[in-house]
Amino acid sequence: MKLTNKHNRGFSLVEGLVSAAIFVLLALAIYGTVANILHGITSYREKLVTSTLADQYMEIVRNMPYSQIGSVSGNPHGNLPDLSSATDTIVNGTVYKIYYVVNYMDDPADGTILAGTDPAPNDYKQVKMYILNTLTGKTSSFLTNISPKNLEGLDSGGALYIKVFDSVGQPIPYATVHITNSTTSINLTRITDANGHWIEVAVPNSNNSYHTVVTKSGYSTDQTYPITTQNPNPTKPDSTVSNGEVTMVSFSVDKVSSLTLRTLNQYCNPISGVGMEVRGSKLIGTPPDIFKFDNLYTSNSDGEIPLQNIEWDNYTPALTGSDYTIRGSSPIQQINILPNTDQNFTFILGPKTNNNLLVIVKDSITNNPIEGADIELSSNSKSFDEHKLTGGSIWNQDSWAGGDNQANWIDQTKYFTGANVSTSEIPEALRLISYDEGITYASPGYVISSTFDTGTASSTFTNIDWQPTSQNPTTTVKFQIATNNDNATWNFVGPDETSNTFYTVSGTTINSSAARYVRYKILLETSDTAVTPVITGVNINYVSGCFTPGQVIFTSLQTADDYQVKVTKSGYLDQTISNLTVVQNNPNLQILLNH
Numbered sequence: 001m002k003l004t005n006k007h008n009r010g011f012s013l014v015e016g017l018v019s020a021a022i023f024v025l026l027a028l029a030i031y032g033t034v035a036n037i038l039h040g041i042t043s044y045r046e047k048l049v050t051s052t053l054a055d056q057y058m059e060i061v062r063n064m065p066y067s068q069i070g071s072v073s074g075n076p077h078g079n080l081p082d083l084s085s086a087t088d089t090i091v092n093g094t095v096y097k098i099y100y101v102v103n104y105m106d107d108p109a110d111g112t113i114l115a116g117t118d119p120a121p122n123d124y125k126q127v128k129m130y131i132l133n134t135l136t137g138k139t140s141s142f143l144t145n146i147s148p149k150n151l152e153g154l155d156s157g158g159a160l161y162i163k164v165f166d167s168v169g170q171p172i173p174y175a176t177v178h179i180t181n182s183t184t185s186i187n188l189t190r191i192t193d194a195n196g197h198w199i200e201v202a203v204p205n206s207n208n209s210y211h212t213v214v215t216k217s218g219y220s221t222d223q224t225y226p227i228t229t230q231n232p233n234p235t236k237p238d239s240t241v242s243n244g245e246v247t248m249v250s251f252s253v254d255k256v257s258s259l260t261l262r263t264l265n266q267y268c269n270p271i272s273g274v275g276m277e278v279r280g281s282k283l284i285g286t287p288p289d290i291f292k293f294d295n296l297y298t299s300n301s302d303g304e305i306p307l308q309n310i311e312w313d314n315y316t317p318a319l320t321g322s323d324y325t326i327r328g329s330s331p332i333q334q335i336n337i338l339p340n341t342d343q344n345f346t347f348i349l350g351p352k353t354n355n356n357l358l359v360i361v362k363d364s365i366t367n368n369p370i371e372g373a374d375i376e377l378s379s380n381s382k383s384f385d386e387h388k389l390t391g392g393s394i395w396n397q398d399s400w401a402g403g404d405n406q407a408n409w410i411d412q413t414k415y416f417t418g419a420n421v422s423t424s425e426i427p428e429a430l431r432l433i434s435y436d437e438g439i440t441y442a443s444p445g446y447v448i449s450s451t452f453d454t455g456t457a458s459s460t461f462t463n464i465d466w467q468p469t470s471q472n473p474t475t476t477v478k479f480q481i482a483t484n485n486d487n488a489t490w491n492f493v494g495p496d497e498t499s500n501t502f503y504t505v506s507g508t509t510i511n512s513s514a515a516r517y518v519r520y521k522i523l524l525e526t527s528d529t530a531v532t533p534v535i536t537g538v539n540i541n542y543v544s545g546c547f548t549p550g551q552v553i554f555t556s557l558q559t560a561d562d563y564q565v566k567v568t569k570s571g572y573l574d575q576t577i578s579n580l581t582v583v584q585n586n587p588n589l590q591i592l593l594n595h
Contacts, residue, residue: 045336046138048312049091050131051168052282054142055252057087057098059236061127062146062248069125069146070102078102086132091281092314092336092367093590097132147246158241160203161248164196164214164222167312167339171196172253175216181209203241210239214251220311222251231285254312255340261297261305261317262346266327267458268546270303271349275320278305280313296320312339317347324349325356325555328548332360332369348546355557357582357589361390361550361567364592369550372541373569373593379560388552389541392462395452395518398537399423400430408487409450420445421524432524432532441532444525448492452518452540457485459544461510461518467537469506475533476525478502481540483515492521510540518542557582567591 061069061080070078072085081087086097103126124147132139160179164172177198179188184204192198203210213223225234241247263274280293293313297305315335319326327350335345361373371391378385387394395409400423402413420442422433432441464479471477480492480502494501497511502523520540524533557563561581568574572593580589 044338046133046136047168048338049096050133050140051252053089053091053096053098053131054129054140054169055250056235056283058127058129058142058144059250061100061129062144062250063237063239066125066146066245069127071100080127083130095134097134099130099132101128101130102126103128144248146248158203158205158243159246160200160210160212160239160241161246162190162192162198162200162212162214163248163250164192165250165252167252167254172216172219175214175219175251175253178213178215180211181206183209186210199246205241205243207240208238210241210247212239212249212251214253216253218255219253220256222253224249225284231290233287234285235283256309256311257337257339257341257343259307259310259315259335259337260344261299261307262344263299263303263305264346264348264546266348266350266544266546267456270299270301271324272299272301272303274299274303274324274347274349276305276317277320278307278315278317280311280315282313310337312337317345319349323352325351325353325553326358327553327555328358328546328551330547330549332362332550346546348548350555353555355559355582356553356555357557357563357580358551358553359390359565359567360588360590361569362590362592364594367592370569370572370593371549373550373567373572375552376566376568377554377563378566379558379563381562382558382560384558384563386554387539388554390550390552391547392541392543393454393552395454395540395542396537397449398467399428400447401428406450409452414450416448416450416519418445418447421447428536430522430524430535432526434532440529441526443529444523446524447522448490449520449538451487453487454516454518454542454544456544457516458514459516459518459542460514461512462541462543463507463509464503464520464541465506465508465539466535467506468534471533472526472528472531474526474528474531476504476523477533477535478504478523478525479538480521480523481510481512481518482521483512483518485516487517490519492519559583565589565591567593569593571595 068078071080071082080100080102082101083099086099089096089098124145126143126145129142130139162177164175166172173192173194173196175192175196177190177192179190179200180186184206188200190198190200208227211224211226213221215221224236224238225231226238227234239247239249261276263271265271276297276299278295278297279291282292284290284292293310299305315337326347328348330346337343357377359375361370362368363370373390374394375388375390387396397412399413400415402411403423404415404417406414407416420433422431425431430447432443432445434441461481461483464481480494482490482492484490493499494503495508495511518540520538522535526532559582561579563580563582565577565580566574572595575591575593
């Protein structure tokens with residue numbers, strides 16, 4: 001009798017299918033969750049931008065003389081832009097169009113013109129402001145009423161109506177409101193109610209003299225500003241109060257945040273003594289532009305600049321000295337600070353060079369940096385053509401026609417050594433050699449590349465790919481990689497870091513320790529001597545120094561106006577920018593890729 005052990009049978013086909021199905025469901029659920037989170041972050045940032053713009057541009061209306069509130073082509077007539085003359089403002093590279101619609105309103109409190117009980121129906125003005133995002137086509141609207149109506153029971157003076165809300169327009173209760181006026185000797189401290197409001201009545205008549213500061217523990221500060229020589233056109237001027245009128249002023253505050261700026265070299269070591277100017281995007285005067293936050297700092301011995309208790313805003317840091325060049329940053333160079341957050345920002349700095357081009361590649365929908373995009377920068381007039389990868393670099397060789405006997409990679413068409421290979425046939429490629437005009441090919445053959453110098457011992461090699469990716473089934477293409485820091489010790493290994501294995505699938509991840517120098521070895525074989533494998537290009541991707549997401553930099557370029565940048569990435573549409581001028585202190589080039 002034959003005995004079997006049921007416990008050693010393994011998984012059945014049904015069990016395997018069920019396990020696979022469960023895995024797919026879990027993967028889809030995780031993907032959906034991540035997509036929802038990214039969408040939520042994008043939506044929140046868009047609300048933050050529109051709220052900030054609404055606060056800034058609606059405040060201009062609230063502080064205008066009542067008689068001047070109206071649109072260019074509307075009724076009532078005034079100087080506010082309408083749709084045909086919309087004001088353009090740029091935030092994070094996106095153009096927003098801002099325009100107004102102003103209407104007279106008939107308040108039923110004193111009768112209406114329809115009922116024949118109000119012979120003067122223009123009781124107050126309703127101002128509706130629109131903010132159009134030209135990138136998404138989405139329009140947001142904001143509404144306010146402005147009235148010159150006399151206050152009942154008030155013999156003289158006017159009223160100052162304070163409204164306080166947060167970064168997304170929600171009321172801030174129990175905020176402290178400090179109102180001063182040197183011309184009337186007023187010095188008041190008040191607390192907003194549960195709706196974030198406070199109204200101060202019987203306020204003496206005074207022009208642009210009421211200075212108001214709103215504070216709350218753990219929150220940012222907002223205020224009005226006096227008209228001075230240094231700030232002749234404040235965006236929120238000290239308030240005017242007129243007899244019998246209500247002056248409404250709104251303030252936006254929210255929980256403060258912290259930001260730590262880090263200055264590192266290309267080897268991720270801290271750099272002290274780096275001068276930095278950090279500027280927010282909020283204006284307190286224009287024109288000329290006067291920024292609410294604009295300060296100078298110097299990195300400490302740990303290569304850090306800690307900023308505490310700062311308000312939500314878009315911050316842009318910039319170097320103030322001439323010793324370094326920005327090679328990249330993490331995250332991308334403008335910093336979006338949300339309320340009640342603790343964020344870090346890292347600068348990767350290198351020695352000062354001129355005629356640089358920092359290319360930043362982002363997804364056009366999410367605005368997130370794209371990793372692994374191939375950036376080709378070329379110039380016909382300068383005979384320049386170089387490839388790099390965002391978040392890393394690329395070493396590419398697509399010709400071996402120059403022959404062997406080159407130790408270091410100087411001539412891009414040569415290699416170190418090889419045997420049984422042909423490199424100069426047309427069309428140009430790397431093949432096995434044939435001594436009878438393609439009837440019979442010698443096998444095996446090999447090529448060892450020249451030494452490529454990445455420039456730093458901290459370089460890590462990420463993956464290798466070659467073209468074409470598929471070969472005749474009777475042929476074989478295999479690769480090994482050797483790295484070192486002495487440019488002398490060459491041990492070629494495969495994926496398991498031994499000499500017994502090879503990279504046989506294009507795009508495979510490279511397993512190797514960080515090193516400065518690298519070579520590759522190609523082994524070409526065929527089992528049918530009438531057929532040869534063909535290689536037209538080899539790419540080795542590597543990260544040299546600190547990681548800079550979605551960014552590459554080309555340094556020490558020659559001045560020219562015919563540079564071309566071509567960006568390719570699987571899953572995205574290719575994009576080419578031609579006739580690019582590279583000059584000293586060239587600005588960063590930001591490229592948005594579409595799916």
